[in-house]
Amino acid sequence: MQHLVLTGDPASDDELIARAARVLRSDGLVAFPTETVYGLGGLARSEVAVRRIFEAKGRPSTDPLIVHVAPDWPLDEVVATADPLVDRLRRTWWPGPLTLVVPKHPSIPDLVTAGLDTVAVRAPAHPIARALLAATGQPVAAPSANRFSYVSATTAQHVIDDLGDACDVVLDAGPATAGIESTVVAVADDRLTVLRHGAIPVDELRSVLGDDVHILDGTGPSPTVPDDAPASSPGRLVRHYSPTTETLACEPGFVPERPDGSVCFLGYADRPVVLPPGWTLRVLGRLDDLGEVARVLYSVLREIDRAGHDTIVIELTGLAVGLGRALDDRIRRAASGRVLGPVRS
Ligand code: TXA
Numbered sequence: 001m002q003h004l005v006l007t008g009d010p011a012s013d014d015e016l017i018a019r020a021a022r023v024l025r026s027d028g029l030v031a032f033p034t035e036t037v038y039g040l041g042g043l044a045r046s047e048v049a050v051r052r053i054f055e056a057k058g059r060p061s062t063d064p065l066i067v068h069v070a071p072d073w074p075l076d077e078v079v080a081t082a083d084p085l086v087d088r089l090r091r092t093w094w095p096g097p098l099t100l101v102v103p104k105h106p107s108i109p110d111l112v113t114a115g116l117d118t119v120a121v122r123a124p125a126h127p128i129a130r131a132l133l134a135a136t137g138q139p140v141a142a143p144s145a146n147r148f149s150y151v152s153a154t155t156a157q158h159v160i161d162d163l164g165d166a167c168d169v170v171l172d173a174g175p176a177t178a179g180i181e182s183t184v185v186a187v188a189d190d191r192l193t194v195l196r197h198g199a200i201p202v203d204e205l206r207s208v209l210g211d212d213v214h215i216l217d218g219t220g221p222s223p224t225v226p227d228d229a230p231a232s233s234p235g236r237l238v239r240h241y242s243p244t245t246e247t248l249a250c251e252p253g254f255v256p257e258r259p260d261g262s263v264c265f266l267g268y269a270d271r272p273v274v275l276p277p278g279w280t281l282r283v284l285g286r287l288d289d290l291g292e293v294a295r296v297l298y299s300v301l302r303e304i305d306r307a308g309h310d311t312i313v314i315e316l317t318g319l320a321v322g323l324g325r326a327l328d329d330r331i332r333r334a335a336s337g338r339v340l341g342p343v344r345s
């Protein structure tokens with residue numbers, strides 16, 4: 001594995017990006033930064049590369065990958081739709097963390113889409129991701145660059161810790177800026193169905209698109225899809241983004257009296273809590289700056305996971321606006337759906 005550190009100096013960075021693009025074009029795997037999280041990329045049309053992506057992550061072949069493109073590439077070699085709503089979404093949010101699920105072009109291997117007749121496509125905004133795609137000249141399939149069901153990688157070191165030599169190249173451009181994955185929406189018949197809350201809040205989609213586009217929430221109030229669910233409900237596993245340490249969530253402002261043992265509680269500076277004696281408090285940031293919470297969440301989870309606590313308890317933001325939806329979704333999944341709250345009669 002080659003760990004290529006970008007410095008921001010185009011003279012040296014361009015050469016490293018060209019090297020990574022050559023690796024991709026010869027069916028290799030390149031981990032690269034995006035504005036959301038790091039991705040593990042391989043050519044979308046290379047069955048060899050795509051197979052290696054699934055193996056590297058330990059990801060079941062029933063969970064489809066996102067195809068990454070440059071914002072100005074013609075999409076008709078990746079998707080089989082001429083939906084004007086797709087064009088509108090691209091013009092408004094690309095490049096950026098909005099993934100569109102649309103009917104797929106036959107040239108995209110079934111392996112990428114887990115046999116579905118739709119493909120997820122996005123144009124990342126990160127300058128290094130854009131430069132890599134431009135130098136490669138072909139669509140790149142890339143899931144988040146972490147072990148399957150573990151916390152996503154927001155730094156190159158996280159990728160190396162998780163995947164190491166399974167990558168041919170790790171392009172290192174420092175921490176991802178958004179820190180939470182893209183918003184995934186299925187587009188059909190003048191309506192959007194949100195499949196994953198993410199870095200673009202649904203309120204933003206709603207306020208920009210107005211009343212003429214229906215937006216449905218396809219994620220449900222809390223994920224209840226069993227872990228052996230078939231491909232019809234990909235990526236909606238209850239346990240996902242999870243630390244190895246036993247992890248529980250709790251309702252906003254509710255501090256449970258248990259569990260016993262060494263517990264690390266993740267909360268917010270602007271919602272103070274009184275913890276049971278012996279618990280460790282770690283502040284994720286402020287509820288009035290959820291962007292900062294999103295940026296650090298996965299790094300903090302990885303760090304706390306190594307600290308040897310018996311249990312991690314994460315407080316939900318309880319905010320259904322802005323990034324609150326996406327954050328609470330990730331917190332619930334990190335806790336495998338187990339949320340502690342007051343006993344209700
Ligand atoms: O921000 C992101 O989206 C990052 C960066 C690297 O781009 N990628 C990412 O990929 O989070 P991954 O594979 O970890 O998550 C992709 C999600 C999964 O929930 C998957 O099930 C869903 O997108 N997905 C992919 N193709 C789909 C399809 N055809 N229909 C429905 N869901 C799909």
Ligand code: MG
Pocket residue numbers: 143144152
């Ligand atoms: Mg992932």
